[in-house]
Amino acid sequence: MKLYFAGDGWSRYLLEFGGRNKLISYPYYLESKILREELELYDSIFMDSGAFSVYTGKKKVDIDQMIDDYKKMPKNWVLAGLDVIGNAEQTKKNCDYMTSKDVTIIPTYHLGHPLSYLEYYCQNYDYIALGGVITLKSYTKIYKALSMAFSVIKNYWPIKIHGFAITSKRLMFDFPFYSIDSTSWLTVVRFGNYNSSEINKMYSLKRNHRKLLKDSVENMLKLEKQATKLWSERGITWQK
Secondary structure, rough: EEEOOOOOOOOHHHHHOOOOEEEEHHHHHHOOOHHHHHHHOOOOEEEEHHHHHHHOOOOOOOOOHHHHHHOOOOOEEEOOOOOOOHHHHHHHHHHHHHHOOOOEEEEOEOOOOOOHHHHHHHEEEEEEEEOOOOOOHHHHHHHHHHHHHHHHHHHHHHHOEEEEOOOOOHHHOOOOOOOOOOHHHHHHHHOOOHHHHHHHHHHOOOOHHHHHHHHHHHHHHHHHHHHHHHHHHHOOOOOO
């Protein structure tokens, strides 16, 4: 199982503390020249389409510009198709359109949508993302929706599945994700009463605060190794 560290910013700390895989939102990628230079230092990059930012009205994404930009990105980056939260049919159309333009993307099936869409993706793509965790809210609903999704996915094994915002140890250990992403490593920062500039200054000056972030990253990496070992022992393998 491959863990991508999500969350905008903090790249220099993540790299310093051993995080080698990074998920970045496409709209943020466009806005940050510094970030684009830092991404070259990572082993693996997952480009999220930014659908949640579009959904909340914070960003806009033009699909044809996205296609042009995707074609310029390194071949080993994982590129998510432009999904539309709450609109399964438009998500499907977007992904098929991007694929028709010779862009290798992975589609996103949103939990709770008709399983026929997931079936379609399993039949036409070898790497699929599962999203919609945030909109389901209830852990019980999330677990039930994942169970239903994997009841379909198991018929197409060994297909690769990415879990957006999968931060729970139980979900990592109960469902065979090929990859996941998480912002949990930033919890020690997110809930502090500081803005970004204050945090950067604080972490540069106070060793104990740096240790909190370091421990957070290392704990996530330890969990990644545990999950990988667990699924290997269960005989789960994926296509390279």
